[in-house]
Amino acid sequence: MPSGAVRQAIRCVSSSLHSTTLRAQTTMAAAMPDPLPVRQKTPLVTEVGKEPPGPAMKTNVPGRESLRLKAELDKIQNTDAVHFFVDYANSRGNYVVDVDGNIMLDVFTQIASLPLGYNHPKLIAKMSNPDNMVTFINRPALGSFPPADLVDKIRGTLMTVAPPGLQHVQTMACGSCSIEHGQKAMFMAYMRRERGGKPPTAEDLETSISGQAPGCPKLSIMSFNGAFHGRGMGALACSHAKWFHKLDFPVPDWPMAPFPKLRYPLEDFVRENEQEEQFCLEQVEDLFETYRQKGAPVVGIMCEPVQAEGGDNHASPAFFQGLQDIAAKNNGYLLLDEVQTGCGVSGKFWAHEHFNLREAPDVVTFAKKMLTGGFYYKQEQKATEAYRIYNTWMGDPSKIMMLEEVLNVVHQNDLVNNAADVGQFLLQGLLDLQKLYPGTMKNARGLGTLVAVDFPTTAFRNSVVITLRNKGVNAGTCGEAAMRLRPSLIFTKSHASVFLTYLEATLKDLIPGRKV
Amino acid sequence: MPSGAVRQAIRCVSSSLHSTTLRAQTTMAAAMPDPLPVRQKTPLVTEVGKEPPGPAMKTNVPGRESLRLKAELDKIQNTDAVHFFVDYANSRGNYVVDVDGNIMLDVFTQIASLPLGYNHPKLIAKMSNPDNMVTFINRPALGSFPPADLVDKIRGTLMTVAPPGLQHVQTMACGSCSIEHGQKAMFMAYMRRERGGKPPTAEDLETSISGQAPGCPKLSIMSFNGAFHGRGMGALACSHAKWFHKLDFPVPDWPMAPFPKLRYPLEDFVRENEQEEQFCLEQVEDLFETYRQKGAPVVGIMCEPVQAEGGDNHASPAFFQGLQDIAAKNNGYLLLDEVQTGCGVSGKFWAHEHFNLREAPDVVTFAKKMLTGGFYYKQEQKATEAYRIYNTWMGDPSKIMMLEEVLNVVHQNDLVNNAADVGQFLLQGLLDLQKLYPGTMKNARGLGTLVAVDFPTTAFRNSVVITLRNKGVNAGTCGEAAMRLRPSLIFTKSHASVFLTYLEATLKDLIPGRKV
Structure with a gap:
């Protein structure tokens, strides 16, 4: 595992991040075309085509439009679990776009439920085939x-x-x-x-x-x-x-x-x-x-x-x-x-x-x-x-029909092995960060991309996830004080590097002694 | 309620049905363009466009292809509740078509779960709109x-x-x-x-x-x-x-x-x-x-x-x-x-x-x-x-999207009032049959199209439903000895008349003393 390279990449990008303010950081992040040393591109990158080059934030999350919609929805049902409202039409691949125009790398992907990220072209093709329509209309x-x-x-x-x-x-x-x-x-x-x-x-x-x-x-x-x-x-x-x-x-x-x-x-x-x-x-x-x-x-x-x-x-x-x-x-x-x-x-x-x-x-x-x-x-x-x-x-047979295409893509792109590789890379990155930030992150663990890491307290974990999201990465939580990663199957090492970079920037923000 | 007219219609058609063999009957049923006196056509008929003129049977149900598929599916899961396999692509409006090419009037409609019958043109149009695709792909x-x-x-x-x-x-x-x-x-x-x-x-x-x-x-x-x-x-x-x-x-x-x-x-x-x-x-x-x-x-x-x-x-x-x-x-x-x-x-x-x-x-x-x-x-x-x-x-927002179109159609075609009218007509038809066949059918009851009638025993009820299906009408059962009707919302009095006609033919088949 290229842990040294990861660490170097993280340092390289994060050093240019950590001394700016949050808003400035996110604006800069938006401008970053590819903040990391070039990695081997996998065929997946062409598959998801129009995926944004990286996170790009306009507001904190939830932004004004999310808050407005949340207030409206709350008249109909409890919305305390709503994180933000999503612009699904503009979300692509591993990047979720919210209704305030924020572009976030999504390592939680609808609570681990999106196999191929957002708007995968193969799923669009499947849906566009008129022969398949009957399955959606007659449940x-x-x-x-x-x-x-x-x-x-x-x-x-x-x-x-x-x-x-x-x-x-x-x-x-x-x-x-x-x-x-x-x-x-x-x-x-x-x-x-x-x-x-x-x-x-x-x-x-x-x-x-x-x-x-x-x-x-x-x-x-x-x-x-x-x-x-x-x-x-x-x-x-x-x-x-x-x-x-x-x-x-x-x-x-x-x-x-x-x-x-x-x-x-x-x-x-x-x-x-x-x-x-x-x-x-x-x-x-x-x-x-x-x-x-x-x-x-x-x-x-x-x-x-x-x-x-x-x-x-x-x-x-x-x-x-x-x-x-x-x-x-x-x-x-x-x-x-x-x-x-x-x-x-x-x-x-x-x-x-x-x-x-x-x-x-x-x-x-x-x-x-x-x-x-x-x-x-x-x-x-x-x-x-x-x-x-x-x-x-x-x-619902319409879900089996979509699964058919998901499994085709999983097979054609060798996504199960991809999950093993990327998961290993992601875990190694967290292990490296753990060494860099002792006492802040611990117990990095994983099986494929089922990766998690613990923080000292619930409150600190929550700060990490919120800060990280405001920078442009949407992660999950679980247990008392863990951050849970559940990326899609088209998550690559490049995406993992973006995540690790933003996570380190977040840690630096939150550990006063490490802010310089 | 035109109970006299219904009775006459039932007699008219059933008299030409009851003296032939089952297979001959179903063939004849297939040839029947419109066995009933012309009724006022509602706008619904144009809505469902290509609906077949009536039931048309080629085999008993389940036919050979249904039985073959059932045997295959049974290797994967218990199939004792499978009635028949459906050719959804060729089903239309209130008519379900099975994989053996049988065309049945469906008064059970997927256990009461199809609001607008099969392949309603408005739902096809909804599905054909590329703007709606994103809702199906990104759950x-x-x-x-x-x-x-x-x-x-x-x-x-x-x-x-x-x-x-x-x-x-x-x-x-x-x-x-x-x-x-x-x-x-x-x-x-x-x-x-x-x-x-x-x-x-x-x-x-x-x-x-x-x-x-x-x-x-x-x-x-x-x-x-x-x-x-x-x-x-x-x-x-x-x-x-x-x-x-x-x-x-x-x-x-x-x-x-x-x-x-x-x-x-x-x-x-x-x-x-x-x-x-x-x-x-x-x-x-x-x-x-x-x-x-x-x-x-x-x-x-x-x-x-x-x-x-x-x-x-x-x-x-x-x-x-x-x-x-x-x-x-x-x-x-x-x-x-x-x-x-x-x-x-x-x-x-x-x-x-x-x-x-x-x-x-x-x-x-x-x-x-x-x-x-x-x-x-x-x-x-x-x-x-x-x-x-x-x-x-x-x-699932994709279901809310389809519901949107269903409610449009319900509103535009006044389908709630249609259910009240057709239900009343259906119930009256059953009450009339009850009088004609005392001791065979009883307790006809209904609220809108939630209509049911009891038979003397479970076995007799089952015979009725099976015989009726083999003639070309797919009905449901419930309780000990009830036949349950759960037509779609686009079920009209014409369809109800077809049902009543076939039901009487079934009763005549099953009551030896009434066969001539």
Whole structure:
């Protein structure tokens, strides 16, 4: 990794930035055609064509027009989570343009949900084909009246990238629904096995109507402290990241296990981290027993390959192997939630492919960059009766159609390997900055472009992200004090260099002692 | 209502149908240019332009190609709920075309989810406008990075048809999510009131992470036997219609009240039905107390204006007025789930507008024909903190864009009044058939085009629907033995006449004594 070069590049640009005022900086940034030493251009740059040369800011963010629109929207709904209003028509590639004309490098990309950045020409071409229009106009009730080309489309998209070992897939409208139905697939498989092949009894069927046992048995799913899986009641029961997700909402009493808190740099804490993971695995094992005794047996474990919302918390392949073994030993299943980690961002198409599991997870959920929600599953989790995994829309073929083009581009431009390379570059850049600014940034970590770094406090992290945005880079947050990077798949090392440059400029702004 | 004319039309066509074999019938049906006496053409007919003159069948349904595709799809997911595969490109207006070339009048329209039938020219025009493309390609994280035109689009669409008295709306991706978030809006409002304006305590925030009280308090929502609200855990906890919705799935213990079982014809059972509704309301009142004592107070009542999935069960305005009063008396809210009953099908834009409620319901959910999911709500249900009602997508602006055109057409063609007229005509036709076939069809009922009729048994109902489909009319089912009609908003009396004609031919086929 060219860490020296990165550092030099960062120094080169940031030295010309840090002594000016914020407004002056951003104006200058706007004028910067290419502030970094020339890097090897990848074919991606031509793909996104008209991408701006760099950030260019006219106002702080949110600017006046964003604030005006926010006040208007607030008459209709709570807008406290609105960051800024976007001019989608003028956003390009990795650059988002807001309604005040600010051009920002976007390393958060709609909460990790834009696979190819903004207005990718291949997606425009796909949309411009009149043959594809029918798919947008006639949304089917997919489970009962599927379109003629559904089998071909699923085979040509979702099945080409299915996690190794999983041959079944069900689309859903969003991530939360994917989770809830993935959970139900596990409950069904578990109870089918419990019944030993016998059909449900009349009492089972009858009691299920009112939601009582035995038809609706007391069962549970284990999840982890720091997890986030979505916003329906079943998804929330497995989410333990932030108070505002669940406060005031009743959820069932399901087991919450500790997720490993790894210490960084990993190479300095090998033994401690092994012990930490071992401790967590023991808790997982204990919780199976605890909830068996409580009369709410655990049918499966649900886990993110990287806990995103909870703070970009990673664990080792050994930990996930352990989860799979403990689940199996307890007749439970393993659901890996790849809503945020799938679609190539980890440097493999699915993050769990890094874990060398002895067999596929039983269920793998997806959404975000996949454009459609859904979940892969094993034969054992396949429904054996009609209308068990079902709703009116069950996804949207127009999203599968767009996914088809996304996967073409991913394949043609080798974007999964790009994510591995760029992620490594990005992480090394953060590690370098960490050394330059000890006590300010720590725990830089990543898997592909799923990269994050911690700051000393929540307040400082927030200042970093706001200052960075006002300079022209839109990043995300997660956990208590982490900055989360979720760039698109067309993010290159050039973009990464811009990010690192602006981040260092931000740090210099915020650390008084380092301002000269 | 021209019930005599309908009857005559039905007799005229069906007499030429009933003596031939099924295959011969369908071939003949295909050749029928317009089997009915000419009716006044509405402007709608020109709108849908190329709509076929009538059903035209080549095979039974599902035909060979549907069966082949079903077998292929079954390798990927359970397909027991698949009726047939659709050739969406060749479907037009109220006519769905399957992959075997069968042309069917569609009175179910993708489980009530197509507002303007298939390939409506105005929607094609909307899609063909290159300016609209950007909305399809760049799906935002709507709660944080909304598009520049979001406020205008919501004002120009959802707010123009907001239920009287409701000034707030939140879009969601699907019906289930709309329900779950609508429930959460009630839980939040309830607990905010319980806290008496004080902020949540540190203990509230902390315990919410693990899902324990007091942060996640034991609260409940009351729903009705026969209800169906969706497939997430919170929605399922309020659904009590069919065993396959909930069997094997744990759900919280929430109160289920009886829904009135009205006797028909209503005019003959005025007193009995009043008593029945009074009984149900008393149970509702009691359940508030029961669950207060159980330590899981009811924050609100959730109800469909017409129970659809559960059997098209209607109740009187007085019943819904009673629900609202009892809810208020018990400090609870009222959520009306208009996912299936909204968007004009009832003859008013929202079915609850028939109920003369003394004030607006607190929450009104929608999806299906509205193209986007979502819910309207009062100021009291508006979140007061960021990220409470939130997820990555929170709906999809491309659906709002299509809704804009749908509402234009609804307005220009007076489709809400059309639903009232056509619904009345359809219902009268069923009432007439009921008289002609006593003991075979009963309880014809309707509100706008939300029309249904019961058959003596589940098996007979199924035979009717299958035979009818093989003749060229695709209808739905619900409850134990009901046929459910959910035509599009561009369904005219001409289409209704075709339906009635084919239904009578079906009845004649299935009642041996009436075959000559």
